[in-house]
Amino acid sequence: MDKNANIVNLIVDGKEIKASEGANLLRVCLDNEIYVPNLCYLKEMEHPPASCRLCFVAIEGYPQPVTSCTEVVREGMVVMTDTPEVRRLQKSAFELLLSVRRISFCKTCIANKRCGLQKIARFLGVKLRVAHLNRIDVDREVDHTHPYLDYDPDKCVLCERCIFVCGNINKTPMLSLAHRGLNTSVTFFESAAILENSCKGCGACVEICPVGALTLKSHNKVTG
Amino acid sequence: MTPNDNRSSIEKEYASLREEAKLRLKRLRETGQPNIYIGMATCGRAAGAIETKEAFEESLFKRDIQARIIPVGCMGHCYAEPLVLIEQSGFPTICYHQVTPGKARILVQNFLEGGDPCLEYVLGAMQPNDMLPCVTDFPRFGMEKRVVMEHCGLIDPDDICQYIARGGYAALVKALKMQPEEIIAQIKTSGLRGRGGAGFPTWKKWTIAREANSDRKIVICNADEGDPGAYMDRTILESNPHQVLEGLAICALAVGAEQGIFYIRAEYPLAVEKINNAIKAAREKHLLGPNILGSGFSLEISLFQGSGAFVCGEETALIKSIQGERGMPQVRPPFPALKGVWEFPTVINNVKTLASIPPIIRKGANWYAKIGTEKSSGTAIFSVVGDVVHPGLVEIPMGTTLRELIYDVCGGIPGRKKFKAVQIGGPSGGCLSEQFLDWPIDFDSLSEAGAMMGSGGMVVMNDESCMVEVARYFLDFTQKESCGKCTFCRIGTKHLLDILEAITKGEGTERDLELLQILSEDVKAGSLCGLGKTAPNPVLTTLRFFREEYEAHVFEKRCPAVMCRSLIAYYIDLDKCARGCDACMGSCPVDAIFTTKDRKKSIDQSKCVKCGECVSACPPEYDAVRKVSPPDRIPPEIVPQMEG
Ligand SMILES: Cc1cc2nc3c(=O)[nH]c(=O)nc-3n(C[C@H](O)[C@H](O)[C@H](O)COP(=O)(O)O)c2cc1C
Ligand code: SF4
Ligand code: SF4
Ligand code: FES
Numbered sequence: 001m002d003k004n005a006n007i008v009n010l011i012v013d014g015k016e017i018k019a020s021e022g023a024n025l026l027r028v029c030l031d032n033e034i035y036v037p038n039l040c041y042l043k044e045m046e047h048p049p050a051s052c053r054l055c056f057v058a059i060e061g062y063p064q065p066v067t068s069c070t071e072v073v074r075e076g077m078v079v080m081t082d083t084p085e086v087r088r089l090q091k092s093a094f095e096l097l098l099s100v101r102r103i104s105f106c107k108t109c110i111a112n113k114r115c116g117l118q119k120i121a122r123f124l125g126v127k128l129r130v131a132h133l134n135r136i137d138v139d140r141e142v143d144h145t146h147p148y149l150d151y152d153p154d155k156c157v158l159c160e161r162c163i164f165v166c167g168n169i170n171k172t173p174m175l176s177l178a179h180r181g182l183n184t185s186v187t188f189f190e191s192a193a194i195l196e197n198s199c200k201g202c203g204a205c206v207e208i209c210p211v212g213a214l215t216l217k218s219h220n221k222v223t224g
Numbered sequence: 225m226t227p228n229d230n231r232s233s234i235e236k237e238y239a240s241l242r243e244e245a246k247l248r249l250k251r252l253r254e255t256g257q258p259n260i261y262i263g264m265a266t267c268g269r270a271a272g273a274i275e276t277k278e279a280f281e282e283s284l285f286k287r288d289i290q291a292r293i294i295p296v297g298c299m300g301h302c303y304a305e306p307l308v309l310i311e312q313s314g315f316p317t318i319c320y321h322q323v324t325p326g327k328a329r330i331l332v333q334n335f336l337e338g339g340d341p342c343l344e345y346v347l348g349a350m351q352p353n354d355m356l357p358c359v360t361d362f363p364r365f366g367m368e369k370r371v372v373m374e375h376c377g378l379i380d381p382d383d384i385c386q387y388i389a390r391g392g393y394a395a396l397v398k399a400l401k402m403q404p405e406e407i408i409a410q411i412k413t414s415g416l417r418g419r420g421g422a423g424f425p426t427w428k429k430w431t432i433a434r435e436a437n438s439d440r441k442i443v444i445c446n447a448d449e450g451d452p453g454a455y456m457d458r459t460i461l462e463s464n465p466h467q468v469l470e471g472l473a474i475c476a477l478a479v480g481a482e483q484g485i486f487y488i489r490a491e492y493p494l495a496v497e498k499i500n501n502a503i504k505a506a507r508e509k510h511l512l513g514p515n516i517l518g519s520g521f522s523l524e525i526s527l528f529q530g531s532g533a534f535v536c537g538e539e540t541a542l543i544k545s546i547q548g549e550r551g552m553p554q555v556r557p558p559f560p561a562l563k564g565v566w567e568f569p570t571v572i573n574n575v576k577t578l579a580s581i582p583p584i585i586r587k588g589a590n591w592y593a594k595i596g597t598e599k600s601s602g603t604a605i606f607s608v609v610g611d612v613v614h615p616g617l618v619e620i621p622m623g624t625t626l627r628e629l630i631y632d633v634c635g636g637i638p639g640r641k642k643f644k645a646v647q648i649g650g651p652s653g654g655c656l657s658e659q660f661l662d663w664p665i666d667f668d669s670l671s672e673a674g675a676m677m678g679s680g681g682m683v684v685m686n687d688e689s690c691m692v693e694v695a696r697y698f699l700d701f702t703q704k705e706s707c708g709k710c711t712f713c714r715i716g717t718k719h720l721l722d723i724l725e726a727i728t729k730g731e732g733t734e735r736d737l738e739l740l741q742i743l744s745e746d747v748k749a750g751s752l753c754g755l756g757k758t759a760p761n762p763v764l765t766t767l768r769f770f771r772e773e774y775e776a777h778v779f780e781k782r783c784p785a786v787m788c789r790s791l792i793a794y795y796i797d798l799d800k801c802a803r804g805c806d807a808c809m810g811s812c813p814v815d816a817i818f819t820t821k822d823r824k825k826s827i828d829q830s831k832c833v834k835c836g837e838c839v840s841a842c843p844p845e846y847d848a849v850r851k852v853s854p855p856d857r858i859p860p861e862i863v864p865q866m867e868g
Pocket of ligand 2: 155156157158159160161162163186205208209210211212213214
């Protein structure tokens with residue numbers, strides 16, 4: 001908690017919580033050991049992208065669930081993290097994310113066992129194989145053009161975390177989003193020759209990726 | 225200088241501009257030459273206005289007649305393009321419709337030379353007179369209420385004098401003499417709500433930006449207009465750019481901004497040209513730039529060409545795009561009015577919102593508030609397309625019913641067909657059925673019905689339109705235009721599209737209907753920006769009001785509108801087919817048509833690709849090609865034998 005800020009009292013799932021006024025609600029929940037599924041939020045973010053649409057909570061006085069990563073705590077706020085409406089939206093978003101992936105990924109994936117998706121699946125009690133949605137095959141090739149990194153667009157959940165951490169290190173991120181609709185993906189928008197010098201190969205993006213969509217080439221060579 | 229001196233000097237500068245403009249126009253008229261006004265906006269050009277203009281020029285030259293050709297914008301009567309107005313002494317101004325180059329030559333010869341106004345080409349006179357019926361006698365003209373489009377199609381957009389002579393920029397002059405708070409109070413009294421879709425009260429947005437503490441503020445005209453089939457904003461910019469410019473200047477004055485930006489999609493080259501010309505002309509007259517009319521208020525306006533992505537019309541994405549980043553919506557708050565382009569307070573308004581400002585300031589907030597309904601004041605502008613007799617742009621008072629708009633203003637459904645549905649608000653809107661025909665058109669009624677005012681696209685459909693296909697069409701659009709950022713919109717709309725596609729192919733199941741409903745509700749509730757939040761509307765409304773049509777596709781494999789290719793078949797009615805005729809045979813791209821034993825024609829169903837070419841090829845007097853759904857409805861006796 002920020003020592004200089006005013007302290008506010010709020011209730012999450014019946015538990016009384018004290019937090020700094022204006023703190024991010026998702027972060028306050030997580031700090032108080034109340035898990036809310038999330039993939040795209042990082043506590044360093046000033047403007048979270050709110051793109052994964054998993055961190056829904058119900059707040060008293062609001063007509064429908066809202067994403068907790070875009071809310072700040074207020075005095076007297078009453079929050080519920082597991083109403084039926086909240087779970088419906090979370091499961092729906094999560095199953096949509098799963099519906100564009102192949103389960104066969106897991107066995108060979110570097111994120112296996114520590115993957116953000118596996119964790120959320122356990123929490124929500126959702127099977128990785130979605131029964132009621134057809135699987136959508138986007139089937140894109142792994143992008144090998146980067147001198148140090150490989151990127152698998154079909155694993156990526158487009159949380160933008162990699163872009164954020166790269167931007168923290170390099171001022172302007174060397175990764176960005178490209179394309180539209182279902183074909184949206186991360187891209188290294190410079191050529192390999194330029195990236196060879198501009199990208200330090202620090203691997204911060206690989207580290208932060210919750211699903212193993214970005215990998216270091218060196219790692220891939222050793223294991224693969 | 226005291227404020228009073230300042231005020232009178234603004235007045236004086238404007239009065240001299242007005243005099244100059246009037247004088248110029250008077251001189252034009254005094255020469256005794258006829259004036260020929262040709263509608264040359266994008267729609268007019270598409271209908272052949274350039275060729276019409278050339279025909280007039282050539283013909284005038286050949287006959288050595290002195291006349292002036294004045295290119296004007298569009299009056300909104302798309303069904304009548306190319307539209308021409310002729311001012312000739314001794315006659316009222318006459319409006320001619322569908323003026324082809326041939327008609328242009330005849331008009332020069334018979335009217336300008338011979339004095340015969342060619343009644344057979346006349347749409348009507350522009351003023352009441354005792355010679356010809358007046359256009360206002362027609363409901364299309366009479367029921368409309370022109371506020372935003374008052375001068376559209378009547379003035380040359382490139383000639384600022386024509387706008388000034390009609391009172392243009394008087395509102396800016398009036399506003400320059402008011403306190404900013406007074407201007408905002410006027411807008412509040414007028415009840416004006418944003419025409420960009422959501423109907424947000426304009427005065428509120430302006431107040432937030434006005435009160436924001438910042439030494440730099442920005443105002444933006446949103447002319448991204450990406451809805452398929454909607455072209456109101458383009459037409460206004462092409463026909464009367466100065467009214468929008470004036471509105472933007474008043475907005476800047478009210479919020480305290482010295483920078484304005486027009487955000488126009490690059491696919492609108494003519495609108496871009498007209499706005500550029502307008503900015504230049506206004507600068508030359510000191511109506512823009514530093515120290516406007518000596519008032520001490522300065523405003524620079526620039527133009528930004530958007531890359532044409534639909535989502536860039538969303539205000540937070542538009543801001544990113546102007547900043548040179550990928551046009552992706554952001555979480556609000558912060559709202560642009562507090563933190564917009566480069567974090568400066570930014571007011572973003574739609575073209576029609578801004579074009580409503582000058583008339584409000586000039587004629588008074590109370591005058592405007594009396595037009596329309598209590599909660600939706602003013603006029604609504606729609607581009608009405610589809611199955612109506614008189615498609616085009618219409619401007620009607622809010623509160624007009626759908627029935628009045630479709631049947632009276634737009635002349636009803638052509639070809640004795642039945643009305644089935646009206647799609648309002650484009651990809652974010654909904655399809656309303658007959659039961660809504662007597663509902664008033666205003667922001668709240670349309671939302672309540674499940675549609676949306678949106679940006680003003682309106683498609684009227686007769687009973688030959690399949691509602692599942694309509695939903696599929698819009699979902700195909702939104703899926704492609706989704707910025708890809710958030711899960712529901714990126715992936716959810718794809719599932720919706722896939723299911724709709726399966727249903728139109730007759731592959732849908734009962735479970736699919738349930739899933740469509742649930743998934744639509746989730747995408748609506750879970751998406752980040754307005755695009756995703758409204759994308760399911762076409763699905764939800766068609767499911768609600770045309771459920772039996774979905775069920776026919778799923779359970780009977782039948783398309784009630786006989787439209788979905790996989791669920792229809794063509795056959796030739798042997799009683800009607802004329803022996804020996806082979807008009808259809810050559811039209812079939814896959815040679816599916818063969819000659820029967822008695823020298824009639826028949827279709828080999830295994831070859832037919834259901835393109836419908838034979839329907840158009842069959843002479844109307846025989847009208848022998850039939851379309852059925854499901855395909856097994858072909859009468860059994862129509863399985864004829866091949867020749868020989
Ligand atoms: C996907 C999407 C597309 C939009 N496109 C436009 C547009 O083309 N033009 C427009 O004026 N507003 C558009 N809007 C609405 C704008 O975000 C914004 O509300 C509007 O420009 C505000 O102007 P107003 O207050 O005058 O209505 C769009 C919104 C969404 C969600
Ligand atoms: S590569 Fe990983 S970190 Fe980057 S957007 Fe995709 S899932 Fe997120
Ligand atoms: S709703 Fe669609 S367009 Fe809007 S942010 Fe999400 S993905 Fe992008
Ligand atoms: S964590 Fe809030 S939307 Fe992703």
